[in-house]
Amino acid sequence: MTVEWILTPERIYGAMGLVAAYAGMCWGIGSRVRRQRLTDEAQSQVSRGDARAPAVLVAYASQTGQAEALARATAKMLVDGGLQVRLLPVEKLTAELLQEHAHSLWMLSTTGEGDAPDHALGFVRQLKAAQPVLTRHQSLVLALGDREYQEFCAFGVQVHEWLQACGARSDLICVDNMDGPSLQSWRAQVGQMRQGLLGECAPDQELDADWLQAPVSIPFVLRRRRLLNPGSQGGALYLLEWTPQSGELPQWESGDLVSLCVPADPERPRDYSIASVTADGSLQLLVRQSTRADGSPGLASQWLCCGMAEGDVLPLTLREHRGFRLGDNAGRPLILIGNGSGLAGLLSHIRARVQHDCNDQWLLFGERSPRHDAVFGDQLAAWVEQGRLARLDQAWSRNGKDSRYVQDLLRSHAEEVRQWVARGAAIYVSGSLHGMGQGVHLTLQAVLGEAKVAELLGSGRYRRDVY
Ligand SMILES: Cc1cc2nc3c(=O)[nH]c(=O)nc-3n(C[C@H](O)[C@H](O)[C@H](O)COP(=O)(O)OP(=O)(O)OC[C@H]3O[C@@H](n4cnc5c(N)ncnc54)[C@H](O)[C@@H]3O)c2cc1C
Ligand SMILES: Cc1cc2nc3c(=O)[nH]c(=O)nc-3n(C[C@H](O)[C@H](O)[C@H](O)COP(=O)(O)O)c2cc1C
DSSP: OOOSSOOOHHHHHHHHHHHHHHHHHHTTSOOOTTOOEEEEETTEEEEESOTTSOEEEEEEEOSSSHHHHHHHHHHHHHHHTTOEEEEEEGGGOOHHHHHHOSEEEEEEEOBTTTBOOGGGHHHHHHHHHOOOOOTTOEEEEEEEEOTTSSSTTHHHHHHHHHHHHTTOEEEEEEEETTOHHHHHHHHHHHHHHHHHHHGGGSOSSOSOTTSSOOOOOEEEEEEEEEESOTTOSSOOEEEEEEEETTSOOOOOOTTOEEEEEETTEEEEEEEEEBOSOGGGSSEEEEEEOOBOTTSOBOHHHHIIIIISOTTOEEEEEEEOOGGGSOGGGTTSOEEEEEEGGGHHHHHHHHHHHHHTTOOOEEEEEEESOTTTOOTTHHHHHHHHHTTSSSEEEEEESSSGGGOOOHHHHHHHTHHHHHHHHHTTOEEEEEEOIIIIIHHHHHHHHHHHOHHHHHHHHHTTSEEEEEO
16 A cells, blocks of 8 residues: 555644644635535534535544644545544534434543543543434444553443444444554544445545644744753753744643643653743743653653754644633633642643633642742742732642642632632642642542532533643
8 A cells, every 4th residue: 555645643643733733724714616515513523515425524632733633634535535523622522413414433531540531531531421322323433542551441441332222224443542553443433434434435535545634733932941941850950941942932721731742752742731922932841850660761751851952953743722721811810830840730720811811710739848849939929029929829749847738728728619610720730640730630620529520520611731
């Protein structure tokens, strides 16, 4: 078989943001006569045009945006290939919708430890509770995951098995860290499904071979690198400031990510939360120098913190992180909770809000010791003094008798947390998954009740950027 284009994980990974942005820009602008059109309607996209064309459901569940971008790219490819497409996040699916459509495509990533993405948790409850009859249904599931995790592609597999239990004919493709061969196989199977649907009416042309475009990596110059926690008992934490080699800073939103590859591992990109907003004039990252279980240094963080020099150039790919953006929470009070390098994602939100004179935000932040790890201490104190941060609470885990974690802070301020949520606050959590992320989640459940936490997660008022 001739492979018309070469997919490497690096290319695919970075391409996702571009595909999403490009698709968002292009869809809905005038369509050619024979093409169906995709329009954004709230969170679901519905194809319009020739109602006689067979319709396919395209559903996604995504934590950091890759499955969503793949779903958009797949939907666009199908629409261009002559089909009607209904694209939507899984929580918008109903038994009726599934029964109305004879074909569905699913793009589902796994997060946490074998968990469904946050926005999909309502669907998971629904899935456990109901088993609609889908004996006439054919589905194709693309499960995104990473073999380094014990529960490889667990959520995609769970949905695939549920579809089979409902009587559907379901096929499954598991993707390891966006590996190219699996994505090529996905495109081939989607092509077969389309051929089967259109039969002799299928237009002559093949499905778009360029449905995944090369990533747009922008060469950035490392302008300044500063150690933020000299003397810390924990890993060194650095602030890295970058500007594009071209001089023209691209646009991003608070909450977004940067994806990058380092010379020691050019195939597997790493994500970093952007700590600044465009108005700051530079793209800033907070990078923790990590150590692997065997004591060797983490490849990317080692390169970023010690390998490359100020003035060196590295291609960076900006990735939209819709699940952690302010989105429709922009006007709400914010409870920002995090630890360590997680401050990056929280800082970008505070900076974005300060820029818009929005000061109704409470930061609860955990680090090791007040002596060595009071990172951004002066900036945070200044924001409190200027009334830019309504409230700041810090927890130090290595502080003698006063040692505590950020979840302990939440527990001791339970009443205020309830009051903030009652007046509409959204909750953003950023930092380590183990320890902090899980501890905060359990504490929120204890403080607010499990049902309320599930409701906040489902409605996007509780967002997580934990890793
Ligand atoms: C959404 C998101 C946002 C993030 N934001 C930030 C941020 O703002 N700041 C930040 O510092 N980090 C952030 N990270 C983490 C970051 O992406 C990297 O995972 C981190 O820097 C470690 O990468 P590394 O290359 O240094 O370590 P790696 O070399 O990838 O090693 C890290 C771990 O991977 C395992 N591992 C992988 N390969 C091997 C191997 N061959 N042998 C042994 N063990 C292996 C080990 O468990 C090891 O501890 C974020 C991650 C995500 C997903
Ligand atoms: C915090 C975190 C937890 C993850 N947990 C799992 C897991 O349990 N099983 C798995 O197969 N992949 C896991 N992954 C890998 C993701 O599924 C994979 O990177 C996927 O491409 C992300 O897609 P998304 O951007 O749509 O969320 C995890 C990734 C992260 C960052």
